[in-house]
Amino acid sequence: MTSAPVQLEMADKSAPLKASERGFERPAEPPTEDLREQLFELEAAGELEVQRVPEPFIEVETKYGRKKKIPIENTWHHKSCGQCGHIPGYSTAIFWLNRQFGLDYHDPRDQTSCTAWNYYASSTSNPAAQAAVACRNFAQAKLDGYFPLIHCGTSYGHYKEVRNELLHHPELRAQVRQILERLGLPFVFPEEVVHYSEWVHVMRDDIAKKQIYDFSDITATVHPACHYHKLVVEDAIYDRDLYDGQRTAIVSGLVKALGATVADYSTWHDCCGFGFRHILVSRDFSRSFATIRKIERMKEEADPDVTLTHDTGCVTTLDKSQFSTQAHNRNVGIPVMSDAQFAALSMGAHPYLICQLHWHGVDMKPLLELMGIDHVKAWKEFERVADHLKDNPEEYLTWEECLDEQ
Numbered sequence: 143m144t145s146a147p148v149q150l151e152m153a154d155k156s157a158p159l160k161a162s163e164r165g166f167e168r169p170a171e172p173p174t175e176d177l178r179e180q181l182f183e184l185e186a187a188g189e190l191e192v193q194r195v196p197e198p199f200i201e202v203e204t205k206y207g208r209k210k211k212i213p214i215e216n217t218w219h220h221k222s223c224g225q226c227g228h229i230p231g232y233s234t235a236i237f238w239l240n241r242q243f244g245l246d247y248h249d250p251r252d253q254t255s256c257t258a259w260n261y262y263a264s265s266t267s268n269p270a271a272q273a274a275v276a277c278r279n280f281a282q283a284k285l286d287g288y289f290p291l292i293h294c295g296t297s298y299g300h301y302k303e304v305r306n307e308l309l310h311h312p313e314l315r316a317q318v319r320q321i322l323e324r325l326g327l328p329f330v331f332p333e334e335v336v337h338y339s340e341w342v343h344v345m346r347d348d349i350a351k352k353q354i355y356d357f358s359d360i361t362a363t364v365h366p367a368c369h370y371h372k373l374v375v376e377d378a379i380y381d382r383d384l385y386d387g388q389r390t391a392i393v394s395g396l397v398k399a400l401g402a403t404v405a406d407y408s409t410w411h412d413c414c415g416f417g418f419r420h421i422l423v424s425r426d427f428s429r430s431f432a433t434i435r436k437i438e439r440m441k442e443e444a445d446p447d448v449t450l451t452h453d454t455g456c457v458t459t460l461d462k463s464q465f466s467t468q469a470h471n472r473n474v475g476i477p478v479m480s481d482a483q484f485a486a487l488s489m490g491a492h493p494y495l496i497c498q499l500h501w502h503g504v505d506m507k508p509l510l511e512l513m514g515i516d517h518v519k520a521w522k523e524f525e526r527v528a529d530h531l532k533d534n535p536e537e538y539l540t541w542e543e544c545l546d547e548q
Contacts (some may be wrong), residue, residue, distance in 0.1 A: 172305050174208035174376045180309045181331060189315060193284050195336075200344040205376050205390075211334055212344045214293070215245035218283035219338075222294030231498025232457065233293060235486040236338055239345070241541065242352065242489060248288040253279055259302035269307060276304045277318055278531045281327040290332050291341060295453030297466040298337040299369030302377055304370035317422045337370060337394050339452035340379055342481050344484050346399040350402065353400055353488045355514050356544035360402040362484075363446040363476075365436065365460060367453035368413050393450050393481045400488050405444035411434055415463065416455035432463040437474045448509050477504045493517060494524035495544045497517045 185192045195211040204210050217240075224230040240247045257275050284379040285292045308315055308331070319329050342349070371378040371390040381391035384398070389410070397404045413430030437460060440446055451457055461478035468474055483497045493499050493515055499506045510517040531537060 147482070157499060162329060172208060172376060174206065177305060178333060180253050181305075181333065184309070184315075189319075190331055191284070192331045193280065193289060193330050196289050200339070202344060202379050203381065204381065205378055205380050208376065210336075210340075210377070210379065212340050213289050214345070215240070215247060215340075216288055217245075217247045217248050217291040217341070218288035218295075219247060219288050220253055220256075220279060220283075220284055220292045220297060221249075221427045222297065222454040224458060227456050229454065229480075229498070229501055231483055231496065231501060232454065232480045235480065235482040235491060235497050236293065236342075236422075238486050238491050239342070239482060239489075243348065247291075249284055250282065250286060250370065252282055256294070256297035256300050258294075258296045268316055269311075270360060273308055273314060273318045274302045274321040276301050277322060277329060277331065278325065278327060278331070280324065280332055281330045283332075283441065284328065284330045289336075291336055291338050293338050293454075294369035295337065295339075295369040295454060298335060299373035302374040305331065306374065318375065326504055333427075335377065337392075337452070339370070339481055342452075342485060343379060343392050343395050346396045349396070349485045349489065350399045350401075352502075354490045356487055357400045357402040357488060357513065358509065360448065360509075360512060361405050361444065361446045362397050362402050363407055363444050363449045364406050364410070364452040365414055365449060365456055366390050366392065366410070367451060367456050393452050396481050396485060397450065400485070403447050404456050405440075407440045407443040409439045413438060414451070414453075414456040414459045416459040428459060429463040429466050432459045433467040433472060433474050436460060437464060437467075437476055438472060440476060441473045447478050447512055448484070450481050450484055451478065465503050475504060477506050477509045478502065479506075487513060487515065492523070492544060493520050495527065495539070500524070509545050 146393055154340050181190075181192050184190050195213050196216040196400065199211040200214065201209040201211055219233075219236070222448070224490045237247070237249065254275055256279070259270055266325055280290055291385075308318065315329075322329050367387070370392065378390045379392055380387050380389070381395060382395050384391040389491065412435055413431070414436060417428055417430045419430075440449060449460060451460065457478055463478070464474040479497070479499070483491075483499070486497055487493060491497055493506070493510055499510075507517050527543070528541060531539065
């Protein structure tokens, strides 16, 4: 399924030229360091081991034109604590997609939290401990025989910052090495730090080939996660066919591949409002920012059927904040989900057993009807399974049982 490039529209002719009219050219030499080269130099010096991206992989262009390898399978899924606790259908949608393509992946039971919650909320400042947690997870992935695929945008951004610190501070490497030696683990860092949405992006055409629902009547706005494209900016994926390479292609590329419309809005670059410290000590600020600065702008300027994003905190904040402003008759009410859930639904994933949309705050039923999904039938199937589990508490729902209900 082919689609036309996304172009930015300017309502005011006196405003700056559209991206496609500015003659954008990348610099001949990227303005930032190639951190992979430095990793390989440290490996050659015997300081650490670099885990190579396994084949098969797809190479994509990042912000300044460097090629980044995205593994297709043999992936070690570094889950998000927020996904598992608040929006479990986010993770299960990612796993379901892997299973639909028959890909080899590993869902580890010995992963630890990245601890970036503490780091970004300024509650801790122990670089050695933070870096050692990252490298402990990476060592475990290597020992398990799989390559890390990061589900959480915050973990992704945090691990890229950890990489920078390790590369530029030999005393930090020495501390981390000592910690890992006490744990009996090798000092390993992956060749690429890869976010799951990059995997969805490179798989988007394959996903479209398995699409069973028509999304051509759906309009979506996209919120790009700050920790994906604003931290270590040169690592994010860009595409000249999407926004003329002026914005990250993640999520928008999937929407176009599935035949839906990507709608632009003025606060595209703004944070979702989560902010870590804000959500802890000033939750009203987070909710106000999410709804007034993001959701209302989308509603007034694009009136989308759904908002898609690719980070735990972004989905949670944009979705769950709307209930409070609805009580004050604000112009909100946009369903919010991840790109993985959107992709899975297009391929026929169960909206409640797999995508678990009942965990979301905004009513999803109008969107499901627009997608052509019978949510009444799906809810009855979900209730039947839930009642069975309630009567048999020692049991749990298997992938096979989920598929049997579809």
